[in-house]
Amino acid sequence: MRMKKYSFDFSDIDVLRSYFKFQLDPNGTSDRIYFPPEIGEGFLCYYKISPEVFLFINNYRAHVDIEYIRKPIAEKDIILHFRKYALDHQIKENEIVSSYSENYTPGNMRCMDAQQGERVYITKGADVKSIMIVLKSEYTKPYFIKSSDMAEKVDSYIRYSHQDINKFYLSYKQSILFDQIVNPNFNKVENYLFFIARGIRLLETFWKDVLMWDTASNPFNINSAQVGNIYKVSSYLESNLHEPFVGVDRLASMAHMSRTNFFNMFKEIHNKTPLEFFNNKKLESSYNMIFTEGLSVKEVMDNLNYSNSSKFRKAFFNRFDLYPDINI
Numbered sequence: 380m381r382m383k384k385y386s387f388d389f390s391d392i393d394v395l396r397s398y399f400k401f402q403l404d405p406n407g408t409s410d411r412i413y414f415p416p417e418i419g420e421g422f423l424c425y426y427k428i429s430p431e432v433f434l435f436i437n438n439y440r441a442h443v444d445i446e447y448i449r450k451p452i453a454e455k456d457i458i459l460h461f462r463k464y465a466l467d468h469q470i471k472e473n474e475i476v477s478s479y480s481e482n483y484t485p486g487n488m489r490c491m492d493a494q495q496g497e498r499v500y501i502t503k504g505a506d507v508k509s510i511m512i513v514l515k516s517e518y519t520k521p522y523f524i525k526s527s528d529m530a531e532k533v534d535s536y537i538r539y540s541h542q543d544i545n546k547f548y549l550s551y552k553q554s555i556l557f558d559q560i561v562n563p564n565f566n567k568v569e570n571y572l573f574f575i576a577r578g579i580r581l582l583e584t585f586w587k588d589v590l591m592w593d594t595a596s597n598p599f600n601i602n603s604a605q606v607g608n609i610y611k612v613s614s615y616l617e618s619n620l621h622e623p624f625v626g627v628d629r630l631a632s633m634a635h636m637s638r639t640n641f642f643n644m645f646k647e648i649h650n651k652t653p654l655e656f657f658n659n660k661k662l663e664s665s666y667n668m669i670f671t672e673g674l675s676v677k678e679v680m681d682n683l684n685y686s687n688s689s690k691f692r693k694a695f696f697n698r699f700d701l702y703p704d705i706n707i
Contacts, residue, residue: 380417380418380442380443381443382443382444382445382446383418383443383444383445383446384445384446384447384448385398385399385402385445385446385447385448386448386450387399387447387448387449387450388449388450388451388452388493389433389449389452389456389458389493389511389513390452390454390456390493392425392427392433392513395425395435396412396425399412399423399425400412403415403418403423410424410426410571411423411424412424412425414439414442416442417442417443418441418442418443418445419439419440419441419442419443419445420439420440420442421437421438421439421440421507422436422438422439423435423436423437423438423439424436424574426571426574426575426578427575428512428575428578428579428582429518430515430517431514431515431517431518432512432513432514432515432518432578432582433511433512433513433515434510434511434512434574434575434578435510435511435512435513436509436510436560436561436574437507437508437509437510437511437561438507438508438561438562439506439507440504440505440506440507441501441502441503441504441505441507442503442504443503444500444501444502444503445500445501446498446499446500446501447497447498447499447501448496448497448498449496449497449498449499450496451473451474451493451494451495451496452493452494453494454493454494454515454516455492455493455494455516455519456492456493456494456513456514456515456516456519457490457491457492457493457513457514457519457533457537458490458491458492458493458511458512458513458514459488459489459490459491459511459512459513459514459582459585460488460489460490460491460509460510460511461486461487461488461509461510461511461512461549461553461557461581462486462487462488462507462508462509462510463486463508463509463549463557463561464479464505464506464507464508464509465479465480465481465482466478466479466480466499467480467482473495473496474495474496474497474498475491475495475496475497475498476497476498476500477497477498477499477500478499478500478502479499479500479501479502479505479507486548486549486553486554486557487547487548487549488540488547488549488553488585489540489547490533490536490537490540490585491537492537493513508561508562509561510557510560510561510578510581512578512581512582512585514582519533529589532589532590533589536588536589548606550584550648551647551648551649551650552580552584553581553584556577556580556581556584557581559577560574560577560578560581605634605635605636605640605644606644606648608633608634608635608636609634609641609644609645609648610648611633611634612630612633612634612641612645612653613645613649613656615630615633616630616653616656616657616660617660620657620660620661620664620683621682621683621684622684623684624653624654624657624658627641627642627653627654630645630653658694659698661683661685662694662695662698662699663698664683665679665683665685665691665695665703666695666698666699668682668683669703669704676688676691676703676704679703691703
């Protein structure tokens with residue numbers, strides 16, 4: 380199939396929702412707009428947090444090459460883009476050209492001026508998981524009237540979130556909210572208020588980030604390479620739950636960081652020490668093995684290198700408030 384092209388703007392969420400519903404899922408009855416299988420697998424969602432604040436959710440895998448053309452609008456609206464996939468950017472005079480990249484990213488965000496258009500190229504097979512929050516000028520105007528300094532900070536934030544995108548990693552709180560919005564357990568989501576409440580909390584983190592703005596060269600005193608290495612170490616731990624914990628010194632060496640710097644940054648990102656993170660992931664894996672895959676407790680203990688059944692049972696209860704069915 381040839382590349383699919385979609386052309387739109389963010390001036391009116393109702394018009395935008397209708398456009399994509401007609402293009403992708405004209406007979407759908409859910410608030411989620413599902414891709415037809417020949418184009419992709421997954422969905423789009425659009426919600427109004429308020430008349431001046433819109434929330435867009437993208438969660439799909441592209442089955443064809445896709446080009447999105449976001450047209451510029453006259454209003455000075457602000458677009459916040461939180462994502463866990465990589466884009467390579469080229470900034471042209473009146474347009475941003477962005478293309479899907481295989482580069483590693485633990486999740487980052489950028490801030491855009493809706494008066495500048497954008498072309499986004501998504502390649503076949505790409506996994507797209509992102510959240511966009513559009514702030515209409517009617518929403519931002521009171522902030523800027525009260526404080527010209529705030530307006531300058533936002534303008535600076537917009538410029539440098541493109542030029543230094545790798546410094547704008549999602550914080551631990553942003554990452555948690557992102558996952559709750561993009562990958563929710565729909566069996567537990569009662570209605571759209573679930574998404575709106577978390578969208579508001581995600582928006583709050585943006586304003587806090589703006590207030591923390593430091594300099595163009597290092598916006599939030601974050602070393603992007605080190606943050607990326609922390610996430611690589613996290614992935615290593617999750618892939619080696621069957622092995623004994625290798626120790627903080629070894630992990631710090633893998634991250635090319637000092638022990639103290641690694642330990643502190645790991646805890647800042649994950650809200651857990653490396654050992655707590657490792658043990659928590661082991662328990663989550665054991666829970667899935669027992670209650671989803673149907674493995675016996677003995678099989679789980681063997682698979683995950685648990686040697687003491689009483690300690691495992693106690694840790695399991697402390698984590699999940701229930702005991703595994705011990706039958707060894």
